[in-house]
Amino acid sequence: MIQFCPDCGAQVTQRVPDGDNRERAVCDACDTIHYVNPKNVVGCLLEWQGKILLCKRSIEPRRGYWTLPAGFMENGESTLEGAAREAREEANAVAESLKLFGVYNLPRISQVYIMFFGRLKDGKASAGEESLEVALFNQDEIPWDELAFPVVVESLRRYYEQREQRTKQVYLAMAR
Numbered sequence: 001m002i003q004f005c006p007d008c009g010a011q012v013t014q015r016v017p018d019g020d021n022r023e024r025a026v027c028d029a030c031d032t033i034h035y036v037n038p039k040n041v042v043g044c045l046l047e048w049q050g051k052i053l054l055c056k057r058s059i060e061p062r063r064g065y066w067t068l069p070a071g072f073m074e075n076g077e078s079t080l081e082g083a084a085r086e087a088r089e090e091a092n093a094v095a096e097s098l099k100l101f102g103v104y105n106l107p108r109i110s111q112v113y114i115m116f117f118g119r120l121k122d123g124k125a126s127a128g129e130e131s132l133e134v135a136l137f138n139q140d141e142i143p144w145d146e147l148a149f150p151v152v153v154e155s156l157r158r159y160y161e162q163r164e165q166r167t168k169q170v171y172l173a174m175a176r
């Protein structure tokens with residue numbers, strides 16, 4: 001929750017503006033309403049010869065746990081471009097043929113993950129700045145107890161389920 005106006009520095013008040021139905025940070029000094037909306041996180045499952053690329057996090061939260069390449073969208077990029085960028089930054093990986101894989105809602109912390117699926121070009125990856133190491137995992141090697149976030153578990157679970165059933169369907173899920 002913001003306390004001071006990012007535009008003029010005056011203290012804001014939390015109240016329902018005219019014509020609105022929920023509390024916002026309102027700056028009466030410069031007459032601005034500061035809306036705070038959910039953040040988008042973009043990421044990808046990259047496959048190479050039936051294996052999936054995971055990154056061991058070198059940063060908090062969940063340092064030392066395995067994750068899919070993912071991170072907050074940057075201004076000026078598309079969801080797909082963001083997912084490819086995260087693969088590059090976290091795993092020095094080139095993502096090919098990315099397609100929408102799933103949308104994972106986290107209403108409690110106001111985040112939405114938009115996950116893609118694609119091929120890992122040439123099977124090549126190495127640890128980027130936010131990773132301690134990266135590796136390709138077969139299904140029976142996935143470190144289920146050391147996965148960083150529920151969205152990683154959900155995405156991998158859906159991936160193997162669809163692979164077994166030979167189906168492809170974009171998933172929509174929500175953190176409980």
Ligand SMILES: [Zn+2]
Nearest residue numbers: 005008027030
């Ligand atoms: Zn202001």
